[in-house]
Amino acid sequence: MSFEMIFGAWVAAGLTLFILTFLYQDNPLFKLAEHLYVGVSVGYAIVKTYDTVVIRLIYEPMVTQGDWSLLIPLAIGALMLTRYVPKAAWMSRIAFAFVVGIGSGLAIPRVISSYILKQIEDTVRPLVSLAADGGATFTYDLLNPASNLNAIVLLIGVVSVLFYFFFSIEHTGPGRAVARTGIIFLMIAFGAAFGYTVMARMSLLIGRLTDLIDYAKPQYGWATYWLAALTIATLIALRWRHKETEPPA
Amino acid sequence: MTFAERMLRIDRRIIFLVIGLCTLIPLLYPVGLAIKISPEVRSVYDYIESLPEGSVFLLSLDFDPASKPELYPQAVALLHHAFKKNLRVIGMTLWLPGTGMASEVVTRVARVEGKVNGKDFVFLGWSPGGSSVIINMGQDLYKAFPTDYNNQPTKDLDVLKDVQSLRDVTYVISLAAGSTGIETWYVFGKDKYKFELGGGCTGVIAPGLYPLLRSGQINGLIGGLRGAAEYEVLIGKKGRAVAGMDAQSATHFAIILLVILCNTFYLLIRTPRDKAAPGQH
Numbered sequence: 229m230s231f232e233m234i235f236g237a238w239v240a241a242g243l244t245l246f247i248l249t250f251l252y253q254d255n256p257l258f259k260l261a262e263h264l265y266v267g268v269s270v271g272y273a274i275v276k277t278y279d280t281v282v283i284r285l286i287y288e289p290m291v292t293q294g295d296w297s298l299l300i301p302l303a304i305g306a307l308m309l310t311r312y313v314p315k316a317a318w319m320s321r322i323a324f325a326f327v328v329g330i331g332s333g334l335a336i337p338r339v340i341s342s343y344i345l346k347q348i349e350d351t352v353r354p355l356v357s358l359a360a361d362g363g364a365t366f367t368y369d370l371l372n373p374a375s376n377l378n379a380i381v382l383l384i385g386v387v388s389v390l391f392y393f394f395f396s397i398e399h400t401g402p403g404r405a406v407a408r409t410g411i412i413f414l415m416i417a418f419g420a421a422f423g424y425t426v427m428a429r430m431s432l433l434i435g436r437l438t439d440l441i442d443y444a445k446p447q448y449g450w451a452t453y454w455l456a457a458l459t460i461a462t463l464i465a466l467r468w469r470h471k472e473t474e475p476p477a
Numbered sequence: 478m479t480f481a482e483r484m485l486r487i488d489r490r491i492i493f494l495v496i497g498l499c500t501l502i503p504l505l506y507p508v509g510l511a512i513k514i515s516p517e518v519r520s521v522y523d524y525i526e527s528l529p530e531g532s533v534f535l536l537s538l539d540f541d542p543a544s545k546p547e548l549y550p551q552a553v554a555l556l557h558h559a560f561k562k563n564l565r566v567i568g569m570t571l572w573l574p575g576t577g578m579a580s581e582v583v584t585r586v587a588r589v590e591g592k593v594n595g596k597d598f599v600f601l602g603w604s605p606g607g608s609s610v611i612i613n614m615g616q617d618l619y620k621a622f623p624t625d626y627n628n629q630p631t632k633d634l635d636v637l638k639d640v641q642s643l644r645d646v647t648y649v650i651s652l653a654a655g656s657t658g659i660e661t662w663y664v665f666g667k668d669k670y671k672f673e674l675g676g677g678c679t680g681v682i683a684p685g686l687y688p689l690l691r692s693g694q695i696n697g698l699i700g701g702l703r704g705a706a707e708y709e710v711l712i713g714k715k716g717r718a719v720a721g722m723d724a725q726s727a728t729h730f731a732i733i734l735l736v737i738l739c740n741t742f743y744l745l746i747r748t749p750r751d752k753a754a755p756g757q758h
Contacts, residue, residue, distance in 0.1 A: 251493045269574060276573055281605055284624060334608065334665070342664045342694065350692035421684045424701065428547060428680030430728045431702035433500050434721040435546020441504060 229447050241443040241451045244436050245459045255466055257459060351386055385413040481742040492735065499731040503723035510726055512719065517690055518707040520697030521675045524648060525558050532647040533640055534564040537662065538579035539571045540654035544679050545578065548652045550705035550718035551677040552582050555650060558712045560590035565636045566598040567646070569622070571610060571657050576603045580626050594627070596635045602626035607657045611665040615643040643670040652677040652699075659686055663694050677704065 246261035286302060289295040307323040310316040391403070392410030399407040444452035478486075528534070536555060540548045559566050568583035570576055583600045592598050601622040604610045613621035618640060622631050631637055639645060649672050651662045659676035667674040673696055678686055680701030689695045699708055702725060705718035 252490060272577075273573055276576055276603065277605070280603060284628070285604070289623070334612065338664045338668060342660075342668055346692055346694060347688060350688070417684070424680040424683050426729070426732060427701050427703065427725065430496075430500065430725055431547045431680065431721065432543075433496075433728075434504065434702065434724050435717075437497075437500055437504055437724075438546075438717060438721065 234448055234451075237443045237448040238451045238455070241440055241448075242455045242459075244440060245452075245455050248436075249459060249463060252463065255463060257462055351382060384409065389413050479746065481745040484742045485739070485746065495731060495735075496728055499727040500724045503727045504720070507720060507723050510723055512703075512706050512710050512722060514707050514711060515704075517698040517700070518704050519711065521555075521650065521677075521699055522558070522697075522708065522711045524673065524675065524696055525555075525562060525564070528562060528564060528647060530563040532564050533567065533645060534559045535567040535569070535643075535646045535649045536583075537569050537571060537649065537651040537658075538575060538582070539651050539658035539661075540679070541572050541574035542578055544654035546721075547679045547702050547705065548654060548677060549578070549582060550702065550716055551652055551699050551708065552579075553586055553716060554705060554708040554712055554714065554718070555652075555677070555699075556583060556586040557590065557714055558708075560587060560592050560597070561712070563597075564647075565640075566592075567601060567636070567640075568598065569601040570603050571607055571661065572654070573603050573605075576626075595625075595629065599631070599634055599636045600626045601631070608661050608665040611643070611662060612669075615666065615670040618642050643672055646670075646672045648673050648675065650675045650677060653682065654679050655682065658682075659689070659695060663689060667694070675699075 243261045243264065246257040249255055250258040286298055290298050304323050304326055307319050310319040388406050388410035390410075392399075392407045392414070397403060440452045442448070444450060525534070536552065536559070538548070538552055556566065566583070566587070568579060570579040580600050580602065583598065584594070587594065587598050594600075602625065604613075604621055606613070610621055618637070619631050625631055625634070643649075643666060649662060649666065651659045651674070653659045653676065659674075659678060662674055662676075666672070674694070675697045676686060676689075676695045677699035678701070680703075683698070683700035683704075686695070686698055686700075690698045699705060702718050702721055706722045709716050709719050
C-alpha cells in the first residue's frame with residue numbers, strides 16, 4: 229500500500245475520532261477538526277472554481293481559440309465586484325438584474341409546469357377506471373400506486389390538509405373534523421420524513437464506523453487504535469487541566 | 478425521585494453509547510438479515526437491464542463527501558451494472574465539492590470492469606451554473622463541456638460518438654443530496670429534452686421525491702443506504718451498503734425502543750394536574 233493511502237487513512241481516522249469527541253463534550257480536538265473541515269472545503273472550492281471557470285472556461289477559449297465574445301459575460305460578472313467600491317456599487321445592480329432576470333425567465337415556466345401542473349394532474353385521478361373492454365373497474369390495493377383506493381386516500385389527504393391551512397373560516401363543527409383529519413395526514417408525513425432522516429443519519433455513522441474498522445487493520449498501521457488511544461489520553465489530560473484551573477467553590 | 482423520573486433525566490451520553498454499540502457490533506459481527514427489494518429500486522434496475530448495448534447512460538453524481546456513506550455505494554452499484562451491460566457511460570457532477578470523489582468512483586469502477594477512458598466512459602467533471610448547465614447540455618453538450626475532467630477535448634472521444642446533446646442520451650440518473658439534483662434534472666432536463674430519468678438520493682430528501690415517482694416524472698428511486706443495499710443485491714455484488722444494513726436495523730430497533738420507553742416514562746410521571754391541563758409545559 230502506498231504512503232499516500234496510509235497517510236490518508238491516518239488523517240481520516242484521526243479527524244473522525246476528533247469529531248466524535250463532541251458527543252462527550254466540546255473540546256479543542258473537535259474544534260481543530262471542525263476548523264480544518266471548513267478551511268479545506270473552502271480552499272478546495274476556490275481552487276476548483278478558479279481552475280474550471282477562470283482557466284478552462286474563460287482564459288483558454290479566449291487566448292488559445294480566440295473566442296473574444298466571452299468578454300461580454302466576463303464584463304457582466306466583473307460588475308458584481310463593484311459592490312466593494314461604494315461610489316461604483318450601483319453598477320453591480322446591472323449584473324444582479326441580469327442574473328435574476330435570466331434565472332426567473334428560465335425557472336418560472338418550467339417550475340409551474342413540473343411542480344404544480346404535473347402534480348395536480350397526478351392528484352386528480354379518476355376514482356373509477358375504464359377497462360379496455362369498456363367496463364368500469366375499481367381496484368382496492370393500498371400497495372398498488374394505480375389503485376382507486378389510493379386515489380381516495382390521496383383525495384381525502386389533499387383536501388383535508390388544504391382545509392387545515394385555510395384560516396378564513398373557524399374550524400368548528402364538520403370543519404373541525406376535516407381539519408383534524410388534515411393534522412393526522414400531516415403527522416403521518418412528518419413521521420415518514422423523520423424516519424427517513426433517522427435512517428440517513430445512522431447511515432452516516434455506519435459510514436464513519438466502517439472506515440474506522442477498515443483503518444484498524446495492520447496494513448494501515450492500526451491507525452484507529454493508536455489515534456483512539458491518543459484522543460482518549462488528550463481528553464483525560466484536558467479534563468485534568470480543566471479541574472486544576474477551576475476556581476475553588 | 479421515581480425510576481421513571483431518573484430515566485427521563487438520564488445522561489444523553491449513555492444514549493449515544495447505546496446507539497454507537499448498536500451500530501458497531503453488527504458491523505463487526507454481521508447477521509445477514511434479509512433485504513427485500515422495493516418496486517422503486519427494481520424499476521431503475523429493470524430499465525438499465527432493458528437498455529441495448531452501446532446506449533448512452535449519464536450518471537450525475539450530485540453530492541459532496543458529506544453524503545458519501547449513502548450515495549457512494551449507490552454510484553458504485555449503478556456503475557458496475559452499466560459497465561456490465563456495456564453501456565456508454567458519461568459521468569459528471571453539478572456539485573463542486575464532490576468533483577474529486579465523483580472522478581475517483583467513476584475511474585475506479587471502470588478500471589475494475591476493464592473499461593477504457595474516452596472509449597467506454599468519460600468523466601466530464603463540474604461546470605458552474607446548475608440548471609443552466611443542463612440547459613446548455615440540452616442545446617450542445619460540447620459547448621457545456623468543451624473538455625473532460627482530464628482536459629481532453631470532448632469532440633474527439635469515441636464514447637460520445639453521435640451524441641450532440643441530452644436528446645441523444647438514453648437514460649439519466651442523478652444521485653442527489655439536495656435540491657440541485659433530481660428535481661433540477663427533471664425540470665430543466667427531462668421535461669424539455671425527453672430522456673428517461675431515474676434518481677438516487679439521501680434518506681433525508683427521499684420523502685420529498687416520492688410525489689415525482691408516483692406521477693411518473695422519474696421512473697425509479699434509490700433511497701439512502703437501504704436503496705443502495707437493494708441495488709447491490711439485485712446486481713449480485715454485495716458491498717458496503719449490504720454490510721451496513723444489519724447495523725441500520727439494529728439502530729432503528731434501538732431508537733424505536735427508546736421512543737417507546739421515553740413515552741411510557743413520560744406518561745407515568747404525568748401528575749393529575751398535567752392530565753387536567755395538557756400542553757401547559
